Amino acid sequence: MEQLIIHGGAGSLEGKLAEAQKMHDSLCHIWEESFVLLQKGSAEEVVRHAIRLLEDDPVFNAGTGSKLQFDGQVRMSSALMDGNNNRFSGVINVQNIRNPIEAAALLSREKHTILSGEQATAFCHKHGMPEYDPVTPERFEEYEKRCAGKHGTVGAVALDKEGCIFAGTSTGGIGCEIPGRVSDSPTVAGTYASTKAGVSCTGIGEQITQQAAAAKVVTRVDDGMTLHDAVARTMRESNKFNYLYGLISLDSAGQVEVGKTAALNEVFYAFHDGEMIRTFFT
Ligand code: GLY
DSSP states (O other), rough: EOOOOOOOOEEEOOTOOOHHHHHHHHHHHHHHHHHHHTTTSOOOHHHHHHHHHEEEEEEEEEESOOOTTSSOOOEEEEEEEEETOOOOOOOEESSOOSSSHHHHHHTTTTSSSSEEEHHHHHHHHHOOOOOOOOHHHHHHHHHHHHOOSSSOOOEEEOOOTTTEEEEEEOOOSSOOOOOOOSSTTTTTTTTOOOOSEEEEEEOOOOHHHHHHHHHHHHHHHHOOOHHHHHHHHHHHHHHHTTOOOOEEEEEETOEEEEEEOOOOOOEEEEEEESEEETTTTT
């Protein structure tokens, strides 16, 4: 059974009904448009498609609308993981491109696994990705006020008809961070998949990295734990440190789990439960 789950970050939209509605509508639209592709296409195509749409929507902090680092520069990171072939690829702090997830996809065809900084940007341009300015007026205003902003990372995990699982994540970071800071998203802590499960994380990257969250959940499922138990146990462990993050995940049977630590208000997700699209808003 094909399955797709996407997220548009984590945090709190309490008391902000209009914003919550906007994010809900966008997630539903992107989920529907991407799921149509999954009827014929591969998990890779669908994860890339969904993340491109999320990156292009300025409401989310990835691609267009990414947060600015302390020096006023946007540096974006992304990763893609092919669960069946155990193939991870990620780019760290890439600049001036529209869709960082496509940079990770480009790299997945190369010898190396992770590329960073200026060289990652040069790699993208060399492979035909045009120059693009992802800064939006809203993010620039947040930066000028030295305000980290509200919304986070985006991600998608898909299971296709062939039983292949792909996970992907893309982020503009946490905002006003030390230039060059590396988030969890382009590492196996934030994005991971196997033949049995896939995970994409969102929240405070340092904490996700310290918990090796995505890789830990997937490894637990590989070792025989149910996805539900693997996510619950990982969240319990993170709660001991009062960490603030969440994740979306699915397994090879198409079961979906959204996890969050106790300190986190909400993960902004969307998936179909067989009857209707479920989101953080329903
Ligand atoms: N989880 C995204 C970040 O911390 O940058």
